[in-house]
């Protein structure tokens with residue numbers, strides 16, 4: 001038999017002014033199962049809690065109902081109170097008589113009656129409550145970072161700095177991400193490589209960080225504290241442990257037609273290559289599409305030239321399985337494809353380039369060794385026109401509805417750098433709005449206009465066409481209210497950015513969600529901006545939304561602190577309000593498994609006695625309480641009524657319905 | 664029927680998911696946005712925890728209206744819960760309608776944790792509808808009435 005105590009809070013006058021607490025106390029004292037009812041000014045106060053503790057001991061209570069503010073406010077408080085008095089923390093129910101009653105009703109009679117019903121409903125529920133214990137699981141003290149751009153690098157360095165092991169899985173042959181491709185960075189104009197490559201080297205040298213380059217996450221199982229991850233190391237046909245990165249192979253390779261991805265395909269590279277001089281790891285890789293040996297078994301020159309015997313044409317993909325306690329997703333972005341924007345003539349004119357291509361054309365390690373030359377004829381462009389918001393803030397469906405956030409700033413950067421280096425160049429920028437919030441950002445943009453004389457034109461570009469070797473940029477000047485045509489030598493498109501397309505696959509594998517633009521969704525837009533909705537999975541960098549390097553780094557460090565907080569724990573307490581199966585009723589139909597968003601349900605073969613000393617083996621559902629988040633989807637889906645949820649059982653909810661409907 | 668409706672105090676059961684709608688109700692409360700006292704809330708982890716049987720039970724016990732509130736589609740704390748709710752309840756409500764429960768007596772609403780005003784508005788509106796419809800006895804199991 002349950003012995004329930006009911007504790008009615010005045011909340012000062014918040015409740016007591018509208019609810020007649022004495023009447024509630026009297027009514028509840030008569031409720032079957034209730035052995036004690038009392039009201040007090042502030043139940044959550046030190047004295048109030050002591051009153052509850054004393055009552056639990058004195059009246060040998062088996063459960064308590066607190067009639068007070070919302071459970072979202074003080075449920076945790078009263079669970080602790082109960083626990084301190086030797087009760088199970090889950091033998092507590094809250095009747096919300098403040099937010100749902102005293103604060104919204106004026107009539108005392110009406111509010112008091114409602115408070116009584118709400119309290120009775122809570123009593124009906126608690127009578128079926130059972131003590132619950134949250135399961136505990138160990139924590140694997142290692143983190144996985146997916147994506148080795150600046151976000152992933154920063155997160156890994158911070159986690160390693162706290163003394164934990166970190167693995168970085170990077171799908172490209174080197175870490176560094178987009179930042180490695182940039183020339184200079186706003187707002188300070190320091191060289192990107194100069195600030196990034198030391199961090200890349202730190203990753204390589206840290207004894208806590210392990211880099212799986214040219215690798216992808218194949219499969220993720222498990223849950224917070226204990227993820228089991230299978231990593232596919234794609235065949236690079238070069239033995240990483242032997243290669244010294246000397247580059248002899250590159251010089252010897254006769255197949256030199258591969259497109260150089262690092263240089264945005266603006267020049268070529270051999271079939272065996274190292275992406276760029278400071279690549280980490282500094283190990284060559286063979287492009288199987290270009291390699292003569294792999295394609296037609298001819299050649300084999302690099303193997304003969306390699307002094308350390310690192311070339312392995314027969315290498316195949318291999319797999320590594322590792323356990324992790326936490327995962328950071330940092331898969332970054334790419335510029336969108338411009339197929340929907342024929343008006344800018346990108347496909348037809350070599351001298352219409354994207355901003356990322358321009359970064360390579362201005363970079364000392366780029367295809368032109370840092371001298372700005374037109375891709376078509378290698379001449380210095382004299383008139384350069386930038387077009388901002390290409391594919392951003394586009395609600396027509398051709399582009400992206402959001403603002404890519406970084407383009408105003410990097411276009412100002414490009415314009416300034418060009419005017420600085422080639423003062424005889426004329427630079428025009430078409431813009432819709434200039435958006436430069438951020439420390440020293442608007443000042444940066446104004447410098448471009450005031451100090452560097454960049455011609456900013458508010459207006460949209462209608463089309464870009466080639467006339468006698470000149471790129472004619474036709475657009476509107478909204479401030480002067482006229483149509484203009486600017487004959488240009490080079491046109492730069494500030495192209496919208498979008499999440500790396502692999503993000504969908506990653507989101508599915510980790511059961512995290514993406515928004516309508518494929519950016520990963522955070523657990524709470526304001527209060528939990530670096531956590532994903534799945535416990536133990538965190539988000540850093542542009543994969544979560546457009547951002548620049550400083551913002552990316554802050555978010556990555558925030559992720560790292562969350563990860564460190566998690567890994568610092570030896571045990572994780574779960575939520576005990578999870579579902580469970582009545583194996584005798586389960587038919588093994590699989591319907592629950594299909595609705596569970598977390599993959600918490602698996603099937604086991606179980607032996608049942610069927611009488612006459614015989615047994616039969618049946619397949620039944622089995623819930624992993626550490627994975628189950630307690631949504632209850634399975635409980636309703638189950639056609640046999642075999643699934644139920646602790647803390648919110650069907651019988652309890654039915655009792656609540658009955659209590660409310662009792663007239 | 665006529666004489667009953669005048670003294671009849673309607674009963675409305677509102678199932679609210681913990682993460683959005685229950686929080687929305689809290690916000691309605693802390694913003695002092697009133698709605699009729701006949702609305703009584705049952706907290707469930709997710710709207711998808713609501714078994715059609717619970718709805719049936721409410722009507723069987725004399726509820727005049729049942730409303731389900733959850734996170735907006737796409738915002739469910741458990742990603743997909745409310746999609747199940749939406750499909751399941753469309754079927755349930757049309758079946759109830761077939762049994763003679765006017766479809767105005769059942770409703771699904773998406774109310775976020777930020778929508779205190781919407782919560783109160785929805786409840787006011789629903790209560791008004793239920794009041795206009797008057798007492799609902801069609802499914803009520805009179806045997807279990809004392």
Ligand SMILES: Cc1cc2nc3c(=O)[nH]c(=O)nc-3n(C[C@H](O)[C@H](O)[C@H](O)COP(=O)(O)OP(=O)(O)OC[C@H]3O[C@@H](n4cnc5c(N)ncnc54)[C@H](O)[C@@H]3O)c2cc1C
Nearest residue numbers: 147149150151171177178185186332333502541542548549
């Ligand atoms: C033209 C241009 C100029 C810019 N200039 C500036 C500037 O001056 N200043 C500034 O602050 N910002 C600038 N930015 C923005 C800056 O590039 C980004 O803020 C930064 O690169 C974001 O870093 P990230 O790590 O989130 O993404 P990324 O740099 O894209 O890194 C993501 C990494 O994850 C890897 N990856 C992707 N998918 C997977 C997968 N499934 N598995 C494993 N690995 C994966 C990628 O290969 C990549 O290495 C500029 C951007 C552009 C386009």
Ligand code: SF4
Nearest residue numbers: 596628629631632634
């Ligand atoms: S309650 Fe939800 S999370 Fe838990 S097993 Fe059922 S469907 Fe999965």
Ligand code: SF4
Nearest residue numbers: 586587589590592638
């Ligand atoms: S839905 Fe029910 S009967 Fe089917 S496998 Fe799951 S628990 Fe068993």
Ligand code: FES
Nearest residue numbers: 680709733734744
């Ligand atoms: S948690 Fe609100 S509908 Fe699922």
